[in-house]
Amino acid sequence: MNCNLPVREEDPKRTDLSDKPVAQLPVDSLKINGKTYLSVYSEVYSYSEHTTHNLTSTISLRNRDAKHPVYIEKATFYDTKGKALHEYVTKPFALAPMETVHIVINEKDEEGGTGANFIFEWATEQNTITPLFEAVMISTQGQQGLSFVTYGQPIN
Template sequence: MTLRMRFFLIYLILVLGSCNEKVTNKDIIPPLGVSDWENRLVTQSNLDSLSSGQTYLSVYSEIYINTEKERIPLGATISIKNPNRNDTIFLTSAEYFETSGKLVRNYVKSPIYVAPMETIEIVIERLDKEGGSGANFLFDWRKEKQIFDPIFECLMLSSIGNRSFSFSTHGHNLVTDIP
């Protein structure tokens, strides 16, 4: 281990050791959008006549730094945006997969709506490492044929000491009009 690395580790231990303030559940603000999804439910039969699509979104709940053994956990905010002024979009599935492709969870059990010009969010907490370095989402959605597709984005961030990391990913539409 180099002298520079030793100094960094000592510095990191001192900084982390000096943090006495504990964060409790009451200090954490509930994720926007997720808490009110029960109020957004729609019936599947209302969606049968709509066009459908699927979007893939990369999400990293941790990244490697320096070596394969050193990882930094990341918090992630997934934004689901409706860019239409007058038309609603419907989300029928939001499946979160971990690096090896195993399903971690589906955030949408029944179809929900995203109102015109609205953004709803899913938050993956920094301490939630289930997804790993190659996590991803697969979204299924429905809309009127002539309107814009939904937009899916993810902002990931973390900090260690005085270093901060942030980057974003954008969804890729895979197919439209799924049978």
């Protein structure tokens, strides 16, 4: 049984980061490239393997450096089976020092499933603090609430 909430007019369709200005990346000799994996749960099992509960996911891309920008080059969303569903970043943009941007996966969006994930590709100048990627999943129904957090892991 899926949690079916009424559609509200204010429900977002999909986060759009296209309004971020295109960033000029640092020259290769000054650049450090990174990749981060982040698990995200569009739904979780409830009661049994045949029943799921939908969640809203807020994915935060955080620049932890107070002096230098971080360049976000790609943000690819994958479903449980590893199929790329959506590219949230189509052109590189800079996260200003201490800036955070969010991607929101709507509670009604079940496309990712129970094993959804992101891979973020980013770059920094040398001697810059690496960015933080985290997801907060939440759902409330009546007096019940469910929430938890996942943190990005560096990958090669």
